Amino acid sequence: MxxxxxxxxxxxxxxxxxxDTSVLHGTAWHQLADYLGVAWSKELADGLKGISRMDSLEMILKAGGKENDYTPEQKVELAAKKNTNYVAEVDKMTxxxxxxxxxxxxxxxxxxxxxxxxxxxxxxxxxxxxxxxxxxxxxxxxxxxxxxxxxxxxxxxxxxxxxxxxxxxxxxxxxxxxxxxxxxxxxxxxxxxxxxxxxxxxxxxxxxxxxxxxxxxxxxxxx
Incomplete structure (x- = not known):
């Protein structure tokens, strides 16, 4: 030792x-779920902890039955939109x-x-x-x-x-x-x-x- x-x-x-930025990630994903018309829940929020951005997006789409509604390119754009939401939350930090x-x-x-x-x-x-x-x-x-x-x-x-x-x-x-x-x-x-x-x-x-x-x-x- x-x-x-x-x-x-x-x-x-x-x-x-x-x-603790996990709260901010949660807010940013919640905003994206609202944008996609996917109902937000505590189960969904907990499921996103510690997994990658693209896997998180897939989980949200699946929760709303929308996993086949977007092309891979569109999914990349949606993930980028989440990051924009997140950075906006970071910019409020003090x-x-x-x-x-x-x-x-x-x-x-x-x-x-x-x-x-x-x-x-x-x-x-x-x-x-x-x-x-x-x-x-x-x-x-x-x-x-x-x-x-x-x-x-x-x-x-x-x-x-x-x-x-x-x-x-x-x-x-x-x-x-x-x-x-x-x-x-x-x-x-x-x-x-x-x-x-x-x-x-x-x-x-x-x-x-x-x-x-x-x-x-x-x-x-x-x-």
Whole structure:
């Protein structure tokens, strides 16, 4: 087990760790469903979590019995329309959308000389950081377009450490999803899960919510 004293950097996921954009994705899909004349439901909303944009679109079309109504080209246009809706929601974000305790944690680790990078699969991550006024905290961001594999493959976290010129063993990765924790572990980094301890049982440490993520608590877990 890596010792706390060996840690030199932190590699962050974005959604569910720094802010919660899943609500915005939900709003954007709801808007598209309304446009398509498909009834929105909690079941449909829950089914879209964590799946790709095109798969989400197919699920909405299927729910409305419209899966054969559009050509592949039209489906690409509909997915782009959803992204336009989403970006409009992102543009309403402010620093008030940073999850509890996370700004204080970012300030603390930066002030103490730790290095930070962002490992988000979202192409909109730089835009989200700008709205949260956190761009300066993350000079190093993994470019999702450069990745060949998605989580739970370790590639995104391996690159997050490489951008900091650190060995993965010198990094803590922060995640709110089981696939992300798997990716951190496979990259050889210390995994910090935020959320349900049962779901994130593979993590080296789990905190119930972001407000508990502090250097003092991490040190306790790694001691």
């Amino acid at each position: 890596t010792k706390f004293a060996d840690i030199k950097g932190f590699v962050f996921d974005l959604d569910g760790v720094i802010t 620093p008030a959308n940073i999850l509890p305790g996370m700004k204080a944690f970012l300030d603390d680790i930066r002030d103490k000389g730790y290095l930070l990078s962002l490992a988000s699969a979202s192409k909109n991550a730089p835009r989200v950081l700008a709205k949260l006024e956190l761009t300066d905290y993350f000079p190093e961001i993994v470019d999702p377009a450069s990745l060949k594999h998605g989580k739970p493959d370790p590639e995104i976290y391996t690159k997050g450490a490489q951008l900091l010129n650190l060995d993965p063993a010198q990094c803590v990765g922060l995640e709110d999803a089981a696939a992300g924790v798997q990716a951190i572990n496979a990259a050889g980094e210390t995994s910090l899960g935020i959320g349900d301890a049962t779901e994130l049982g593979a993590a080296d440490m789990v905190f119930a919510d972001t407000s508990l993520v502090t250097l003092a608590n991490i040190e306790k877990h790694m001691a």
